[in-house]
Amino acid sequence: MRNFGAFLGTALVFLTLGLCPVCSDLTDGNAEYLKREHSLMKPYQGVGNSLSSQWDFWGSTLVTGSYVRLTPDERSKQGSIWNTVPCHLKDWEMHLQFKVHGSGKKNLHGDGIAFWYTKDKLHAGPVFSNYARFHGLAVFIDTYSNDDATDRSFPYISAMVNNGSVSYDHGKDGRLSELGGCSAEIRNREHDTYLAIRYSKERLTVMVDVDDKNEWKECIDIGGVRLPTGYFFGASAATGDLSDNHDIISMKLYQLMVEHTPEEENLDWTKIEPSVSLLKSPKDNIDDPTGNFRSTPLTGWKVFLLLLCALLGIVVCAVVGAVVFQKRQERNKRFY
Numbered sequence: 473m474r475n476f477g478a479f480l481g482t483a484l485v486f487l488t489l490g491l492c493p494v495c496s497d498l499t500d501g502n503a504e505y506l507k508r509e510h511s512l513m514k515p516y517q518g519v520g521n522s523l524s525s526q527w528d529f530w531g532s533t534l535v536t537g538s539y540v541r542l543t544p545d546e547r548s549k550q551g552s553i554w555n556t557v558p559c560h561l562k563d564w565e566m567h568l569q570f571k572v573h574g575s576g577k578k579n580l581h582g583d584g585i586a587f588w589y590t591k592d593k594l595h596a597g598p599v600f601s602n603y604a605r606f607h608g609l610a611v612f613i614d615t616y617s618n619d620d621a622t623d624r625s626f627p628y629i630s631a632m633v634n635n636g637s638v639s640y641d642h643g644k645d646g647r648l649s650e651l652g653g654c655s656a657e658i659r660n661r662e663h664d665t666y667l668a669i670r671y672s673k674e675r676l677t678v679m680v681d682v683d684d685k686n687e688w689k690e691c692i693d694i695g696g697v698r699l700p701t702g703y704f705f706g707a708s709a710a711t712g713d714l715s716d717n718h719d720i721i722s723m724k725l726y727q728l729m730v731e732h733t734p735e736e737e738n739l740d741w742t743k744i745e746p747s748v749s750l751l752k753s754p755k756d757n758i759d760d761p762t763g764n765f766r767s768t769p770l771t772g773w774k775v776f777l778l779l780l781c782a783l784l785g786i787v788v789c790a791v792v793g794a795v796v797f798q799k800r801q802e803r804n805k806r807f808y
């Protein structure tokens with residue numbers, strides 16, 4: 473059994489070697505580049521309804537020197553702002569700096585802000601003042617619980633990918649079509665609040681920074697998300713019987729430097745149909761009490777656990793094998 477120590481050593485070396493690709497996968501060292509043509513920043517030059525503008529606005533939207541107010545704290549207002557330049561980046565990260573505030577007491581305010589990456593822009597409708605059967609991605613910052621269910625606290629952030637076939641259900645706060653979400657205290661904060669939406673290699677990640685600690689907390693992370701290039705970024709908000717000021721301070725878009733295979737590069741990315749390859753339909757989410765359904769590819773720790781289990785299996789087999797072998801040899805010796 474002296475060799476067992478050596479075997480364990482070798483196993484550990486293999487384990488370390490096996491982990492290295494996982495380590496490099498976890499270290500996301502991609503350089504990021506701000507894309508001004510898709511960003512909205514103070515003092516909001518290039519915002520306006522002219523041919524040369526990079527951002528169009530609609531409805532109750534008011535552009536001041538320090539914020540873009542999608543709706544004031546008044547009933548039945550609808551407003552939106554849209555990037556006029558289609559985005560042809562394959563991998564991107566949008567940082568949304570916003571502020572939702574108003575005089576309404578707890579649960580007496582609404583309805584929230586929606587972030588969009590969609591085929592159509594300035595297409596008004598009932599979903600936070602946008603079209604319900606949209607093509608593309610939506611991330612909702614929903615401040616009012618329309619549904620009576622008490623399984624989650626609001627404000628609630630959720631994501632939805634649509635190919636125009638599904639209508640966002642406002643009465644159910646989009647529960648039936650959501651891909652994942654989290655609660656976040658974003659309302660009436662002293663400081664600005666932030667949302668990051670990253671789309672890269674079919675993976676959608678949403679992070680929040682709402683506690684003024686300058687650190688991102690993961691909210692949504694799902695794989696198998698397919699979105700085309702050539703869509704438009706936008707943000708919209710709406711008030712109903714209840715209201716809030718919905719302010720966008722900035723929208724900063726960063727290009728992520730990610731390598732793609734030649735096959736991927738040769739695809740016509742504008743022809744991709746928005747979809748999510750879930751193992752079950754998003755409608756089954758309703759069975760999940762947390763409201764989170766994730767179909768992520770193997771993440772770092774899962775790969776680690778798998779490797780560990782496999783190695784433990786090998787170790788156990790080797791030990792049992794060695795013991796059996798030794799016993800047999802001893803028995804054989806007795807016979808000679």
Ligand SMILES: [Ca+2]
Nearest residue numbers: 614616618645
């Ligand atoms: Ca709602």
